[in-house]
Amino acid sequence: MTYVVKPKFHHPELPKNKLGFTHRDYEGAVSTLCAGCGHDSITASIVEACFELAIEPHRVAKVSGIGCSSKTPTYFLGNSHGFNSVHGRMPSVLTGANLANRDLIYLGVSGDGDSASIGFGQFAHCMRRGVNMVYIVENNGVYGLTKGQFSATADRGSKSKRGITNTDNAIDMVGIALQSGASFVARSFSGDKKQLTPLIKAAIEHRGAAFIDVISPCVAFNNHAGSTKSFDYVREHNEAVNFLDFITARAPIHVDYAPGTVEMVEQHDGTVLALRKLNAEYDVHDLEAAMSFLHHHAAKGQIVTGLLYVENESEDLHCHLNTVEGPLNTLSEKELCPGSAALEKINAALR
């Protein structure tokens, strides 16, 4: 935690995006999390991703639940819309907002406690419905805010700071997301922004439910030997299947990789994901293979990271429900009260 305000001065050579903003313009208030918390690095990655995509801050709505992780939206995009909801209820609040105004970019930020314990049902349903959003779980294996109790993602056999062994099985949020129908699923590590930032960018551009599980060490309660969510453990057991280069629809595509190692994945809006394969067998479009790959590696104690699954022709909740184009607040009286002839038609259809 820091009491000094972060000075407004910035590096004179900082690049500007096409809106004329530097990445500093995407920051929020100074973080009050513990010094060294992984969540702050995820915040920095979100800032960087939004800066690089030249997103207008007022086009973003950030929604969160309760927890250290859920506090972080205060620390990025200070000029965006935000809603800090109740514990585990980020998905439903976000779904409602999304239905009312489909034009905003929705960033849902949550923790492993918030999403895998109290909000587990909300999480699964939100994925199932294909709400067009980026769902980031800042996963530290503990309830950080309430002083480090094991969360539902803590691995069986891992040890608490006080030396107590966790005897419950862990929920793998990535597995649940895949099973529930998320159309973009990734896992990353707060200590690897090079991997994480392009994933966040791709998730923002993705239409549909995009889920990213970010392992984010809690330096206060879960960064000791015996933890499986510590900096050291994650670095040692990280098994990246691919590396993503995010290429916007605007920039010309030019990728200089050895043939066969790169796959181009086109998104609905023309953006292209250049996937540099680190594991030759891994296929990001094969849901079943992805699931078994994850099981297989989890059993060996490896943490599989990278873009794990993406659906090319993804759809979202609005497509499923055939809702009107545009936000509800732009509908005029004419559209909302179409008149007695229209009513007559509806009534006739029900007879």
Add this chain to the structure above:
Amino acid sequence: MKHTDISVPDYFHKVVDCQWACPAHTPVPEYIRLIAAGRYTDAYMINWESNVFPGILGRTCDRPCEPACRRGRVEKDPVAICRLKRVAADFKDDIRDRLPKPAEKKNGKRIALVGGGPASLAVARDLAPMGYECVVFDQDPQAGGMMRTQIPKFRLPESVLDEECQYILDLGIEFVGGKRIDSMKALLSEGFDAIFVGCGAPRGRDLDIPGRKEAVKNIHIGIDWLSSVSFGHIDKIGKRVIVLGGGNTAMDCCRSSRRLGGEDVKVVVRSGFEEMKASPWEKEDAIHEDIPIFNFLVPKEFTHENGKLTGVLFEKVKAEYDPKGRRKLVPTGEPDQHFPCDDVLVAVGQENAFPWIERDCGIEFDKWDMPKVDPKTMASSNPKVFFGGDAAFGPKNIIWAVAHGHEAAISIDRLCRGEDIGVRPAPQVTIASQKMGIHEWSYDNEITLDKRYRVPHREKSAALRNIRAEVELGYDVELALKEAERCLNCDVQTVFTGQLCIECDACVDICPMDCITFTENGEETELRGRLQAPAKNLTQDLYVANNLKTGRVMVKDEDVCLHCGLCAERCPTGAWDMQKYLIDMTLAEQACHLKA
């Protein structure tokens, strides 16, 4: 890149841009903090030790520190380092009991110093308290050199000059005023153990163009005229004055003219405005006193009638650059321009002259007729004779004269002890962590966004009425505090310990200036291009540290670090710490204490 060895004093010294740029290496941020704390006397003493003339320099220094100041790279203007020095001098208490006392016992060594300017006075100040018998000869009756004879009183009041010269003379120095040294040979034969030549660069360049002889009565050499003004021999000038030249002497000439009856005073310069040698603030002050500056005009002829000057004729030129970027002034072909005037002051440069040094007394001169002087030891080719100040390498300024003086004093001391003068004492470094608590530092790490504060000036008409009325009034205590807070505390260093780092990126994320990067090591040029923010300022070092678990390196670009300490506050393991590095150049006197 190689791992940075921070135990080499120069590494962190360079980070303190102002101190590194100061020829005398004054510990600037330390004295600025003391001013902020209201400890003016302590701030003064730090200056006095390093630069000998804080009150004088706080008004007149060329301030090489300010263009170097990091604040100028972070926002627009540097910290007003120079004028804060004056604050220390203005608000200090009586400091006499804190000055060294005249040596109780002389050490039997006698040193002659030719000239009583800042260079000689600095040598004498360093040596006298150690027991050296210092005899200063000057052709003028009083000590001070050009600080007294050239710098106008409206920039430097006599009382300030007298006070600071007196502190030195009171150390038991023999000052022989009104005595011109006419022969080096004769001086060498007087049995001095060493001789320091600090006779300055006393000759003003003339302008040999048609009309010079005919109009001689109204054409004056700038520095001769200024010294006559300063001695009170001249107290008026014509209504219309032209000053030729674009350096600081020209600025002093034109501003003095405005105070001695000059109503229509112009400065005319060969070069363009930007290329003029005068400091920006000197030009600004002249323009403020209604003195227009005309550029790209080369004097061709002094026009005259019946033996009286009528004006100056100029050829119009423009700057052209050859492929190597060298400037040439070429005529534009436009008609010549004539400016009528009553008097001309020629301020087109200053030269050295050593008519009193016989060329066969062991002192070698080069092809420009300058003595061969070692810039490190200030020694000439005669092992007993040292040079410093303007006499050594041509006209510079007071702070260089002082710096030369310190080096010469060290050499003279070593010579008299029979030691190798090539061996120089290392600076003394004191390191102290500034951590007091989790968010508490023993320095003020909050960064103010304030712009540079202007120094209040005397009202113009009052200033122009009296040539002795000081123009600048100095900061008051309140302004001084605000200006002092703009200092970034560059001597409070960011010190990194790789073994403690868990590579959580907290420092990278919090750093407001994007100074810190964890990355794979590489070759410097390539590495500079792929940092968090590009490190394009090649004059600023990269701090590279290894010993990280992932095998990467921590690279910190020192360029625009605010020394705000946020990296250290954010670091969960204390891998970053803010440590104050006080770097004191060892002076002759201290070198002797160290050995004792």
